[in-house]
Amino acid sequence: MNLTGLESIVGASNVLTDAAMTESYTVDWTGRFRGSTPAVVRPADTHEVAEVVRWCAANGVAVVPQGGNTGLVGGSVPLRDEIVLSLRRLDAVSDVDAGAGQVTAGAGVTIGDLQRAARATGWDYGVDWGARDTATVGGAIATNAGGSKVARYGDTRAQVIGVEAVLADGSVVAHLGGLLKDNTGYHLPSLLCGSEGTLGVVTAARVRLVPALSERVVALLGFETVDQALRATSVLRRSLPSVEAVELFFDDGLALVRETFGLSAPFATPASAYLVVEAADHEDPTDTFASVVDELDVLAASVATSSDDRAALWRYREAHTEAINLIGPPHKLDVTLPAVELAGFVGEVRQRVAAVLPDARVWLFGHAADGNLHVNVTGVDPDDERVDDAVLSLVAARGGSISAEHGIGTAKKRWLHLNRSSEELAAMRAIKSALDPRGILNPNCLLP
Ligand code: FAD
Ligand code: 2HG
Ligand code: ZN
Numbered sequence: 001m002n003l004t005g006l007e008s009i010v011g012a013s014n015v016l017t018d019a020a021m022t023e024s025y026t027v028d029w030t031g032r033f034r035g036s037t038p039a040v041v042r043p044a045d046t047h048e049v050a051e052v053v054r055w056c057a058a059n060g061v062a063v064v065p066q067g068g069n070t071g072l073v074g075g076s077v078p079l080r081d082e083i084v085l086s087l088r089r090l091d092a093v094s095d096v097d098a099g100a101g102q103v104t105a106g107a108g109v110t111i112g113d114l115q116r117a118a119r120a121t122g123w124d125y126g127v128d129w130g131a132r133d134t135a136t137v138g139g140a141i142a143t144n145a146g147g148s149k150v151a152r153y154g155d156t157r158a159q160v161i162g163v164e165a166v167l168a169d170g171s172v173v174a175h176l177g178g179l180l181k182d183n184t185g186y187h188l189p190s191l192l193c194g195s196e197g198t199l200g201v202v203t204a205a206r207v208r209l210v211p212a213l214s215e216r217v218v219a220l221l222g223f224e225t226v227d228q229a230l231r232a233t234s235v236l237r238r239s240l241p242s243v244e245a246v247e248l249f250f251d252d253g254l255a256l257v258r259e260t261f262g263l264s265a266p267f268a269t270p271a272s273a274y275l276v277v278e279a280a281d282h283e284d285p286t287d288t289f290a291s292v293v294d295e296l297d298v299l300a301a302s303v304a305t306s307s308d309d310r311a312a313l314w315r316y317r318e319a320h321t322e323a324i325n326l327i328g329p330p331h332k333l334d335v336t337l338p339a340v341e342l343a344g345f346v347g348e349v350r351q352r353v354a355a356v357l358p359d360a361r362v363w364l365f366g367h368a369a370d371g372n373l374h375v376n377v378t379g380v381d382p383d384d385e386r387v388d389d390a391v392l393s394l395v396a397a398r399g400g401s402i403s404a405e406h407g408i409g410t411a412k413k414r415w416l417h418l419n420r421s422s423e424e425l426a427a428m429r430a431i432k433s434a435l436d437p438r439g440i441l442n443p444n445c446l447l448p
Contacts, residue, residue: 001038001061006083009051014042014089025066025084026077029131032329032382033074033410037064040084046164046172046203052085053201053440054170062440065197067108067139070131072332073409075196075445076139082443087138090203093117101209102161102178107138107202111145114207123209126153130318138202144194146405148245148278151237151369155405157193159207165192165200168436176206191431196407197442199435213242213280217289218310222271222300226250227343229273232296233368234339239292242279247317248368249274253324256363257316260323266316269300275368276317278310320365324376330363331387332411333375335395336404342371345398352394353377356386372404385414392418413448 007015016022017039027034043049056063062082069076078084090106093113097103098121105114112133115125127140129147139145140156141163153159164174165188173188192200223229226248233246251272257263266274279285286305293301304310324330337345350362360380366373377387388411392402396418402408408416417425425447432439432447 003039005055005059006039006041006052009055010041010043010048014044016040016042022084025069025086028072028074028077029070030072030325030329030332032331033077033079035077035079036081037078037084038081040086042086042089044089046090046166049085049087049090049201049203050166050170050172053166053168056083056440057169057438060438060440062443064442064445065138065142065201067136067142068110068131068134070135071139071143071409072334072406073403073411075143075407075409075442079410080444085201087136087201087203090138096121097178098122100178101211102206103209104176104204104206105137106204107136109137111135111137111140118209119212122212124212125207126159126210127156130321137205137207141193141202141205142195142197143407144405146367146370146372148247148367148369150367150372151246152244153210157190160189160193160205161208162206163189163192163202164204165202167200168438168441172203173200174204176204178206180208194407196409196446198432198446199441201441211282213282215282215284216278216280216305216310217284217286218276218278218304218313219289219293220266220302220313220316221275221277221293221296221298222267222269223273223275223297224271224299226273226346228297229275230339230343230368232275232298235296236277236292237369240279240285240289242281242285242289243277243369244280245276245278245367246369247276247366248373249317249320249365253320253363253365254316257319257323260326261315261319263315266302266313267300271299274316276313317365320363320374324363324378327361327378329382330376330378331380332406333377333388333391333395333402334372334404334406335375335391335400335402336370336372337395337398337400339371341398341400342373345373345394345400349375349391349394352390353387356390357384360387370404388412388415408446410444413446416448
């Protein structure tokens with residue numbers, strides 16, 4: 001492929017072709033999805049992004065937009081020799097409006113940097129998850145990222161007020177004025193949230209901020225059964241408006257994390273199910289929090305208020321992803337169940353997996369506050385989809401979603417019909433072909 005046109009847009013040093021330079025852009029975070037690319041293109045600003053997309057459209061070249069490459073569904077890597085369009089250089093945080101509690105951020109700004117910029121003005125960004133220091137604003141919008149605080153603040157879509165994006169013909173749509181009430185037709189930002197790079201390339205976003213809450217308490221609670229942990233989740237959410245996160249994991253995941261990272265036991269009493277709970281407020285929520293915890297069926301609890309101690313408790317939960325990956329690339333299924341189905345699903349899913357692959361190991365953890373469970377399965381060949389089929393069919397049979405927060409990517413396209421009717425799929429295809437008639441934007445992602 002002759003790349004001189006791209007080099008003249010972004011400069012030769014920002015068109016990477018050497019395999020050693022492009023490799024990290026062609027394999028996903030888990031190592032399960034590997035591809036190749038003729039080039040990784042690294043534009044500096046919206047104008048260059050538009051020129052690159054225009055060049056791709058004119059030359060019929062497919063492109064995979066990429067931010068931090070922390071996506072977990074194989075949607076961020078070039079599996080069919082697409083060009084990688086890296087947005088990481090669009091990393092400016094600008095125009096913080098401390099009065100309104102809004103900020104405009106480039107697509108390549110990491111979530112961690114966005115949070116820090118917000119906190120410097122007495123605000124905070126309401127979406128948070130473990131990959132915060134690598135995942136970007138553009139990737140978060142494209143996947144509609146969720147994380148641990150969705151029950152309190154909503155998902156990424158709920159934060160996005162406006163978006164600037166480059167469409168498949170290289171035109172730029174921008175609506176970054178920050179008006180909270182603005183009913184002037186189709187809401188393109190909502191459409192782009194969760195579009196996984198298939199409808200446009202996000203170059204910047206106007207997001208809402210939430211008040212920064214300085215007083216925080218984190219508790220790790222141990223339970224005898226998952227039912228007790230889930231009942232406690234409901235009580236905590238109902239009784240304590242200050243609850244920001246209720247996260248679930250189990251004894252086998254805790255053992256793995258402890259062994260992998262050499263961590264000591266959180267408390268002496270062994271438990272079967274664990275919750276990490278964080279509450280935050282302007283006033284210290286510890287006493288109210290402790291009085292609610294006293295009413296729960298806990299076997300043991302560890303409470304932390306200092307920043308280091310809080311981080312140490314969170315580590316038992318957040319280190320699951322890394323610890324599991326060190327076993328070997330897992331099959332990752334990220335699902336939501338209706339609240340009444342969650343405990344039953346936890347009880348059944350291991351048997352379903354064992355029935356198709358007895359030697360596979362199932363790891364369960366997730367965001368209890370919003371019914372989102374992560375089902376990771378290790379000991380499965382990357383291309384063996386029997387386990388995925390068994391788990392996702394069970395999810396659909398119990399009225400759940402096959403993607404709570406990571407998206408469909410290439411990993412789950414085959415099962416999209418479990419959640420979406422043929423009419424819905426036809427409507428999605430119509431939107432795709434209207435906005436990207438030549439199918440150059442992430443063509444192997446999302447739509448079957
Ligand atoms: P990438 O991985 O680069 O891309 C993801 C998708 O977005 C791809 O389809 C890509 O084409 C598209 N895309 C990227 N940038 C743009 C752009 N500017 N314009 C258009 N399309 C674009 N996710 C959660 O929701 N909740 C969690 O709790 C969570 N925890 C995680 C923990 C770890 C340790 C890891 C590794 C991942 C986790 N993730 C989680 C998944 C991941 O971080 C999110 O999906 C994140 O939003 C991806 O952002 P990114 O910048 O890395 O995007
Ligand atoms: C989390 O909640 C992330 O930690 C990653 O969404 C989930 O590793 C996973 O499957
Ligand atoms: Zn998650």
